Amino acid sequence: MxxxxxxxxxxxxxxxxxxxxxxxxxxVPQDGLTAFGNAWERESKPLAHFILGKILENAKLAVADARPxxxxxxxxxxxxxxxxxxxxxxxxxxxxxxxxxxxxxxxxxxxxxxxxxxxxxxxxxxxxxxxxxxxxxxxxxxxxxxxxxxxxxxxGLFGTDYRMLFPADGTDGIKRFLLDNMAEFARRGLSCPPVVVGVGLGGTKDQAVSLSKEAACLRLIGNRHPDPDVAVLEEELRELANKTGFGVMGVGGDTTALDVHIEIAYTHTGGMPIAISQFCTAYRxxxxxxxxxxxxxxxxxxxxxxxxxxxxxxx
Ligand code: SF4
Incomplete structure (x- = not known):
């Protein structure tokens, strides 16, 4: 050619x-289908289990009908x-x-x-x-x-937010921001969980926001950051997000976040900028x-x- x-x-x-x-x-990409399937299998709340089943069914119908x-x-x-x-x-x-x-x-x-x-x-x-x-x-x-x-x-409408943290805020500050972010968008009805959460940590403000979006959209679910400290924090944040109990579409359930991915960038010695982006149920x-x-x-x-x-x- x-x-x-x-x-x-x-x-x-x-x-x-x-x-x-x-x-x-x-x-829907295969890693998304696998993650939705696993969430469906382990979901203990009947309504959330039902909706997860419909999400899987919808994914099949979209391919069969060749429609969005x-x-x-x-x-x-x-x-x-x-x-x-x-x-x-x-x-x-x-x-x-x-x-x-x-x-x-x-x-x-x-x-x-x-x-x-x-x-x-x-x-x-x-x-x-x-x-x-x-x-x-x-x-x-x-x-x-x-x-x-x-x-x-x-x-397009939900899930992205930014906060300037400081080094002394540490991982507690990061966890607080994650919970604030998830609660705020759920409260306003602008969230379609289960989501993949991307965290951009460090860099400049604009880098943090861009990295958070790339982290949410451009890594396979289950993939871990090569820096072991970052990888441990990814697991902790995923567990924390799911402890909120918001569940699929906010109806209450075991899976709110399919995964959390963190990308880091070296930053100003006096600050710890952080941004979060959520990649919604429409995992595309x-x-x-x-x-x-x-x-x-x-x-x-x-x-x-x-x-x-x-x-x-x-x-
Ligand atoms: S699932 Fe669809 S309606 Fe909900 S946030 Fe994603 S794109 Fe918008």
Whole structure:
């Protein structure tokens, strides 16, 4: 389909951007299905057990009918990881044009709800496009000639919050923020648990928020951070979130969080910024790699958080 001399073609980028966007809307990833199934099996509250069964049934019906698995599109977005040796015919402008076209076409073809509007006038172009929409975030990887395109449909209205903690707040402060975050969004009816909670800890304010969203959306459920201290805290926060007893859709139950993922960034010595994002019951993500020879490989694991992406020193 392409030759290495010209690079990955704009048309192929469009086709893959279209396919992952469509799959994300329809097909619940396998790690989500497994986690919902496990939650259904161990749920002790009858209503929560019933709803979890319906969530699993809905996931099957969405695939059978080739229709979106949630009526609320959320906000479609892309994460793109680019190998350092990858070449794109037309460059990154061609890539972004392809992804924007894909969002507009998928919105029309599978009747995604057009959620993106002007924030003041509420004008709706009807295609989930607009100023800074869709979000496209990038990361890079050495020694690769491929491009990974990850589509996420992130429930848009709830779950993300930020707080500036200080070093003396310690893990107690982190736990307090998690409980405040979960209670606040449940109280306002803006939560659709069970969720995957992403925590961005450290960095700058904007990094904390971005990392929390990536942590929620771009790691498989059950995956643990390589730093053992962080991994222990992930387990503690998951148990704490489930002790709230909010349960599926807030009806009361054993599973409120399918998992908690923490990503850390080195931060100012005087502070401990923290952000939380919740990836809702509409667990929507699809991943594909485009190789330099045009071969396309779909897979489950986003492989977003590589050793290189989390590097500490110069290299
Ligand atoms: S929060 Fe998630 S599950 Fe709830 S309506 Fe929005 S997209 Fe659907």
């Amino acid at each position: 392409v030759s290495a001399s010209t690079g990955i073609s704009q048309e192929l980028l469009y086709q893959v951007g279209y396919e992952v966007n469509k799959r994300a809307a329809i097909v 698995m949630c009526g609320d599109t959320g906000l479609p977005r892309y994460y793109v990881k680019v190998g350092n040796e990858a070449r794109i015919d037309g460059g990154f402008v061609a890539l972004e044009r392809s992804l924007r076209r894909a969002v507009a076409d998928v919105t029309q073809d599978i009747q995604l709800r057009a959620n993106r509007v002007h924030p003041l006038t509420r004008k709706n172009p009807g295609n989930n496009l607009g100023v800074f929409a869709p979000n496209i975030d990038y990361s890079f990887e050495p020694d690769g000639d491929w491009i990974d395109i990850i589509a996420v449909h992130k429930g 993500r699809a991943v594909a790699r485009i190789h330099a020879d045009g071969e396309v490989e779909f897979r489950e694991d986003p492989l977003w958080f590589t050793d290189y992406y989390r590097r500490e020193g110069i290299d």
